[in-house]
Amino acid sequence: MPSKASLFLGFGIMILSGGAVVIAMDWPWKAALFPIVIGIPVFCLAATEVLWVLFGSAPGDQAMDFQLSRHLPAKVTLTRTLQAGGWMLGFFGAIVLLSFPVAVPLFVFLYLKLQGREGWGFSLVFTLAVWALFYGLFDRMLHLPFPDGWIQAWIGLG
Amino acid sequence: MIDALVDGLLLILQWKAFAFMLLGIGIGFWVGLLPGLGGATTLALMLPFVYAMEPVEGFAFLLGMHSVVATTGDITSVLFGVPGEATAAATILDGHAMAKKGEAGRALGAALTSSLVGALVGALALALAVPVVRPLVLSFGSPELFMLAIVGIAFIASLSAQGGRGMLRGFLAGGLGLLVATVGQDPQAGIARFTFDSLYLWGGLELVPVLIGIFAIPEIIDLAVRGTSISGGAPPGRLNKGALEGVKDTFRHFGLTIRCSLIGTFIGIMPGLGGAVAQWIAYGHATQSARNAEERKQFGEGDVRGVLGPGAANNSKEGGALIPTVAFGVPGSSAMAILLGGFFLMGLVPGPDMLTIHLAVTFSMVWTIALANVITVVLCFLFLNHLARLTNVRGHLLIPVILVLVFIGGYTANNHYGDLLVTLLFGGIGYLMVMGGWPRAPFVLGLVLGKIAENYLYISVARYEAAWLSRPIVLVLFALAIAVILYPLIQARRSRSKGKAHA
Numbered sequence: 001m002p003s004k005a006s007l008f009l010g011f012g013i014m015i016l017s018g019g020a021v022v023i024a025m026d027w028p029w030k031a032a033l034f035p036i037v038i039g040i041p042v043f044c045l046a047a048t049e050v051l052w053v054l055f056g057s058a059p060g061d062q063a064m065d066f067q068l069s070r071h072l073p074a075k076v077t078l079t080r081t082l083q084a085g086g087w088m089l090g091f092f093g094a095i096v097l098l099s100f101p102v103a104v105p106l107f108v109f110l111y112l113k114l115q116g117r118e119g120w121g122f123s124l125v126f127t128l129a130v131w132a133l134f135y136g137l138f139d140r141m142l143h144l145p146f147p148d149g150w151i152q153a154w155i156g157l158g
Numbered sequence: 159m160i161d162a163l164v165d166g167l168l169l170i171l172q173w174k175a176f177a178f179m180l181l182g183i184g185i186g187f188w189v190g191l192l193p194g195l196g197g198a199t200t201l202a203l204m205l206p207f208v209y210a211m212e213p214v215e216g217f218a219f220l221l222g223m224h225s226v227v228a229t230t231g232d233i234t235s236v237l238f239g240v241p242g243e244a245t246a247a248a249t250i251l252d253g254h255a256m257a258k259k260g261e262a263g264r265a266l267g268a269a270l271t272s273s274l275v276g277a278l279v280g281a282l283a284l285a286l287a288v289p290v291v292r293p294l295v296l297s298f299g300s301p302e303l304f305m306l307a308i309v310g311i312a313f314i315a316s317l318s319a320q321g322g323r324g325m326l327r328g329f330l331a332g333g334l335g336l337l338v339a340t341v342g343q344d345p346q347a348g349i350a351r352f353t354f355d356s357l358y359l360w361g362g363l364e365l366v367p368v369l370i371g372i373f374a375i376p377e378i379i380d381l382a383v384r385g386t387s388i389s390g391g392a393p394p395g396r397l398n399k400g401a402l403e404g405v406k407d408t409f410r411h412f413g414l415t416i417r418c419s420l421i422g423t424f425i426g427i428m429p430g431l432g433g434a435v436a437q438w439i440a441y442g443h444a445t446q447s448a449r450n451a452e453e454r455k456q457f458g459e460g461d462v463r464g465v466l467g468p469g470a471a472n473n474s475k476e477g478g479a480l481i482p483t484v485a486f487g488v489p490g491s492s493a494m495a496i497l498l499g500g501f502f503l504m505g506l507v508p509g510p511d512m513l514t515i516h517l518a519v520t521f522s523m524v525w526t527i528a529l530a531n532v533i534t535v536v537l538c539f540l541f542l543n544h545l546a547r548l549t550n551v552r553g554h555l556l557i558p559v560i561l562v563l564v565f566i567g568g569y570t571a572n573n574h575y576g577d578l579l580v581t582l583l584f585g586g587i588g589y590l591m592v593m594g595g596w597p598r599a600p601f602v603l604g605l606v607l608g609k610i611a612e613n614y615l616y617i618s619v620a621r622y623e624a625a626w627l628s629r630p631i632v633l634v635l636f637a638l639a640i641a642v643i644l645y646p647l648i649q650a651r652r653s654r655s656k657g658k659a660h661a
Binding site for chain 1: 239250251254255323326327329330333334336337340344346347349351352375376377378379380382383384385458459552554555557558559561562565566569570573575578579582585587590591592593594595596608611612615616619
């Protein structure tokens with residue numbers, strides 16, 4: 001799995017840096033200097049990493065960084081990772097479609113009920129508390145502008 | 159000088175100035191805790207309120223607020239793995255790893271104490287350094303500042319992973335960060351680079367959604383995968399006892415804390431580099447303090463030195479950044495540029511007058527930084543046990559709350575849905591990096607330094623052509639970059655030969 005992620009990143013960076021250098025060639029030198037100066041070595045380093053993954057023997061040491069938990073079976077890890085990603089994308093979709101003030105309580109409540117399997121009473125009280133924090137702090141105190149969601153705009157509720 | 163120092167203290171202890179400082183501390187405390195709400199933004203929002211204040215009151219309010227933001231930002235980083243502030247991201251690497259091992263109290267104790275030490279060193283530097291620092295700042299032109307950026311990336315790239323392969327990934331991550339920083343309108347020719355006809359990308363990628371995504375999302379996914387609390391069900395007793403241990407850690411590694419404070423002060427003095435850079439350089443230095451490759455492997459897995467270094471540096475940089483702001487009117491960071499506006503609003507002109515006629519006001523700033531941090535750290539310690547207990551709350555209760563803060567934090571960058579996409583995109587990249595064993599720190603440093611480095615490179619080439627490469631300080635910094643790259647390789651080679659000799 002780490003090698004696959006490295007290969008994916010390496011290839012991705014090769015394409016990005018190679019593309020960046022090719023695109024930058026058409027710009028005036030003032031604008032092109034930095035992307036070219038950085039893009040060429042990054043492309044070479046990414047190519048080395050890809051070759052290392054494909055033909056090297058050792059997977060390489062872990063970085064001095066946070067490590068993912070690896071004590072669970074791979075299938076469970078994959079399922080839970082996809083679920084977590086799904087919740088995030090779902091929350092993003094809800095924000096865009098329904099706006100923050102609606103999406104926040106909806107997401108918190110559904111997460112507690114469906115993912116956390118909490119009771120109705122606890123889920124409702126917890127959701128209300130989070131919503132009160134959100135509304136009081138970000139809307140009333142800080143006046144962050146939360147535009148209407150696409151659905152509100154579409155049905156003319158904004 | 160001593161008279162002015164005492165006068166400065168008396169000025170800040172007047173009830174009105176002190177009350178404004180407390181109000182500023184209160185605001186800064188919460189701004190630091192909330193991800194995405196930046197200290198600089200809050201400083202800008204609060205600037206209009208100083209119109210009616212006396213200079214001492216205004217600076218007590220603004221600096222009291224700004225100087226504690228990084229301190230409380232560390233709390234969010236340690237407990238939830240979400241950077242409370244862009245300047246508190248490096249604390250996540252080891253601080254959050256400690257929280258997951260049930261050592262949240264110790265990590266918080268270390269972060270807060272080192273922050274206090276850092277703030278005091280920064281304040282002392284501000285008090286002492288003005289006559290010394292003038293020639294230093296003036297001797298650094300664009301070529302030297304560009305090389306300083308390169309040294310910074312070399313430093314973190316070579317030290318954040320083990321061996322040649324790790325170094326390759328470190329440099330790749332740093333290079334990617336520099337490349338991502340080129341997105342947006344180019345400052346020299348006005349060309350829209352890699353914007354794909356999107357107006358959102360014209361201003362470049364904001365640091366906050368990128369940082370929140372790359373650090374918070376992998377942690378949230380991992381918490382969801384584990385299905386436990388952050389501390390994995392460690393007994394609460396351990397959390398409570400740890401805070402004092404964290405304080406002791408600061409004094410056990412006092413030399414490191416002081417060195418990292420000095421690094422923060424130095425980076426703060428250098429115009430344009432800022433606090434987001436200081437913490438990473440300090441983290442790199444902390445990893446360098448490992449005596450061998452085995453010990454270095456503990457970084458990222460919960461080594462307290464990885465908390466002490468960034469904690470000290472991101473507070474000491476405030477005192478450092480104030481030096482060129484007060485003495486020359488050259489702001490050391492974006493926050494200082496906003497503060498500079500405060501000088502003019504209150505009828506003061508930065509420069510020689512601040513070191514002669516208004517010296518007592520300058521010293522009142524020194525006292526504000528020191529007192530504000532002492533008060534904040536004492537307050538934090540009072541609530542530390544309660545804060546540390548949050549790591550024992552069930553994961554599925556924390557995840558929705560953290561995600562709400564992550565999305566709102568990301569959104570506050572431009573108040574645009576594009577910010578949320580950027581958060582998610584870089585969350586995905588961060589997850590792949592963690593999965594593949596790539597260090598994230600060099601990427602962030604590359605992103606932070608990209609625009610600054612490009613500007614300095616352009617000016618260096620336009621002004622000196624190739625001759626900038628032969629300037630003495632550039633050569634020294636170049637040699638330093640090479641030494642920084644070679645040092646871990648030599649160290650690893652030595653420990654291998656020692657291992658063979660023992661076998």
